[in-house]
Amino acid sequence: MPSLHFLANPARFRRFCARVLPALSVVTALAVAVGLYWALVIAPPDYQQGETVRIMFIHVPSATIAMGGYVLLAVLGGSLLVWRHPLAALMARATAPVGATFTAVGLITGSLWGRPMWGTWWVWDARLTSFLLLFFLYLGHIALSRAYDDADRGDRAAAILALVGAINVPIIKFSVDWWNTLHQPASIMRLGGPSIHPTLLYPLLWMMATFALLFVLLVLLRTDTEIDRRRLEAAELAA
């Protein structure tokens, strides 16, 4: 928490971004290159799913980051409503489109994985439906934060939506345990450890770390831009 308070000052946050973003961009690009080579060339085909298991290396990380991104959005919403954290509204505005994109990638890659494995692009089961709802929650947040002439009102309305919508995250996570779904049960974060063979697990964990780096890079970059945009709007109002 002290580190979060340290970055609460927008000027300090911008200096932090100026130092971190160039190095983070290079590290992320390298991680993407290594991850793609590992996932597409080195990793062996699965004994049941064959080559289609390679879709897992992008589907699982994007879905995990999409859910993590919404948790961040809810934390930022709480920070805005309770402590009026000066950076929370700007970071929430930056996070929502990034989270929505990761969710869209999760939905598209899941559909492309489902067609050859299940014989269908889509089913209205609990996991897929709750994940689609996550996408609509992100879109709702983006729309609501921009729906008011007064940006502060929009940010507060979107923060309430983020907090209320956070109930959907555990529903997505545990939907495969609570209901009978076509989607497979958890195979990484489960009691008893991962059920995936190490030759597939390690590249998957690498891609999850890579997607996390990309998410952090995008959120920092877009928050930095939001700060500049607010300065520009303030200058236009003052003129």
Add this chain to the structure above:
Amino acid sequence: MNYAVFIWSAYGATAVALGGLVLLSFVARRRVRRELSARGLDRPREQRAGTSR
């Protein structure tokens, strides 16, 4: 069934979506910075105050 179509479509869609978002984010940042620069607001407040005196 030809599985390659599904695999390359998944990676292609991901590249377009995430690569596009990275590109748009950098372009938006550059545009806002250029506008700030045009208004002389790209330097810290203390520096601007020093110049105007």
